[in-house]
Amino acid sequence: MLLLLRQIILWTLVRPFALLVLGFETRGRVHLPRTGPAIVAANHNSHLDTLLLISLFPAAALSRLRPVAAADTFTATPLVSWFSRRIIGVLPVDRGRPERGADPLAGCREALARKEILIIFPEGTRGDPEELGRFKSGIARLAEAEPDAPIVPVYLQGAGRVLPRGSMLLVPFNCFAVIGAPIRFAGKRPEFMARLKDAIEALRADAPPLRWL
Amino acid sequence: MLAWWLVSLFVGGALLMGWVATVLVFAAVSFIALREYATLVPTRREDRPVVLFVYAAIPISYGAIALDLYGYFLVIVPIYIFVGTASLMALIGRTDGFLATAGVLTWGMLICVFNIGHAAFLIRTPAAEAGPAGPAGLVFFLIAMTILADAAEAAGTRFFGRTPLSARLGPGRTVEGLAVSIAATGTAFTALSAFYTPLTLAPAAFIGFLLPVWAVMGSLVMAAVKRELGVATSSDLLPGYGGALDRIASLSFTAPWVFHMLAIFALDHF
Numbered sequence: 001m002l003l004l005l006r007q008i009i010l011w012t013l014v015r016p017f018a019l020l021v022l023g024f025e026t027r028g029r030v031h032l033p034r035t036g037p038a039i040v041a042a043n044h045n046s047h048l049d050t051l052l053l054i055s056l057f058p059a060a061a062l063s064r065l066r067p068v069a070a071a072d073t074f075t076a077t078p079l080v081s082w083f084s085r086r087i088i089g090v091l092p093v094d095r096g097r098p099e100r101g102a103d104p105l106a107g108c109r110e111a112l113a114r115k116e117i118l119i120i121f122p123e124g125t126r127g128d129p130e131e132l133g134r135f136k137s138g139i140a141r142l143a144e145a146e147p148d149a150p151i152v153p154v155y156l157q158g159a160g161r162v163l164p165r166g167s168m169l170l171v172p173f174n175c176f177a178v179i180g181a182p183i184r185f186a187g188k189r190p191e192f193m194a195r196l197k198d199a200i201e202a203l204r205a206d207a208p209p210l211r212w213l
Numbered sequence: 214m215l216a217w218w219l220v221s222l223f224v225g226g227a228l229l230m231g232w233v234a235t236v237l238v239f240a241a242v243s244f245i246a247l248r249e250y251a252t253l254v255p256t257r258r259e260d261r262p263v264v265l266f267v268y269a270a271i272p273i274s275y276g277a278i279a280l281d282l283y284g285y286f287l288v289i290v291p292i293y294i295f296v297g298t299a300s301l302m303a304l305i306g307r308t309d310g311f312l313a314t315a316g317v318l319t320w321g322m323l324i325c326v327f328n329i330g331h332a333a334f335l336i337r338t339p340a341a342e343a344g345p346a347g348p349a350g351l352v353f354f355l356i357a358m359t360i361l362a363d364a365a366e367a368a369g370t371r372f373f374g375r376t377p378l379s380a381r382l383g384p385g386r387t388v389e390g391l392a393v394s395i396a397a398t399g400t401a402f403t404a405l406s407a408f409y410t411p412l413t414l415a416p417a418a419f420i421g422f423l424l425p426v427w428a429v430m431g432s433l434v435m436a437a438v439k440r441e442l443g444v445a446t447s448s449d450l451l452p453g454y455g456g457a458l459d460r461i462a463s464l465s466f467t468a469p470w471v472f473h474m475l476a477i478f479a480l481d482h483f
């Protein structure tokens with residue numbers, strides 16, 4: 001029942017909004033994972049990033065799609081929490097310093113074991129609009145623990161101008177996603193992180209130029 | 214190809230459905246083109262509210278078209294949105310790049326909203342004044358002749374093209390192509406105008422033989438803009454045919470031309 005509601009929202013709100021208001025264009029869509037376990041790793045500049053990424057997936061994949069998001073923001077009130085978890089499918093992760101022995105990524109591991117597709121923003125925050133911040137290492141630990149899951153790098157552009165952090169004013173600009181070939185964990189965590197960041201930076205070259213002075 | 218037919222279907226369907234549908238479709242075209250433009254041009258971080266204000270030119274201008282208020286339409290964009298944009302920028306207070314940004318935004322709304330709005334406004338011509346095909350026939354004729362002008366110019370350039378119109382903008386548009394387009398479009402416009410417009414022969418020939426000059430200049434200007442912005446097409450909206458801005462480039466120059474000439478020679482309404 002809830003899944004049907006989510007699919008209706010996808011068709012009547014999410015996709016029309018992405019296409020008509022944000023003129024969303026995609027390159028390299030063939031690289032998008034259709035089945036789990038998989039991790040989609042994208043740069044993060046706006047709350048709209050999650051909406052844009054979800055709009056790319058077929059309705060049938062909706063039940064397996066889990067955007068990983070900060071528990072402090074997305075479970076702040078009961079209503080927000082219900083909407084985030086049940087409608088968007090958010091997988092909340094605690095951002096604070098974990099207690100001894102607790103694994104903040106346990107939920108992500110379980111989701112991958114259930115063959116779900118995680119959407120992860122390795123920057124961990126929206127940061128400055130349209131700028132790539134430092135990557136956090138959680139994604140490398142997940143990739144190492146789940147070597148079967150392909151990591152699909154995605155470069156997102158535009159949403160940081162449409163609705164940047166700290167703004168309530170939505171201004172339409174075209175948004176772009178460039179999806180790269182999946183990479184897999186190999187070597188050590190820092191090497192993998194550098195490789196992932198390079199992959200996302202490289203995808204930027206396929207997006208139209210962005211001049212924000 | 215499919216996307217191109219879809220656009221034709223949309224515009225053709227809107228023309229058949231009447232002026233409300235036509236105004237809505239043109240407003241959507243203006244919005245998509247202006248959004249492409251705003252995405253590609255340099256803007257400053259502080260200018261987001263200003264860009265939103267520039268979008269307001271679309272509902273206000275097309276509102277004036279829907280209410281058939283020609284006098285209002287004429288002053289909204291070039292005076293009031295223009296003045297409002299500059300005022301808002303001054304209030305925000307960042308001065309480096311002020312003139313450049315104000316110019317860039319004004320340019321975009323003139324091309325995407327004001328000029329294209331003239332094509333939509335033709336649909337408000339009273340049926341008694343329009344040609345045998347009614348007001349929708351006027352809009353259709355303007356669009357069809359603009360497409361013909363572009364196509365004839367491209368074909369002329371392909372088969373006879375030698376002398377680029379602008380050496381710096383490359384061999385895509387040539388003097389020979391323009392000559393072919395003037396001959397073909399001028400003849401077609403003169404021959405067919407009796408079916409679509411209330412024009413007599415001499416004014417029809419005058420408008421028709423000059424229309425390709427405007428069409429080619431429109432696309433040449435857009436080519437210069439895209440060259441400065443470092444893109445080949447304004448977007449991938451219609452794969453293989455570029456974006457909305459690419460498609461409206463010629464029309465943004467031919468629409469005011471045909472509109473004003475019709476107003477001078479035939480239509481009392483404007």
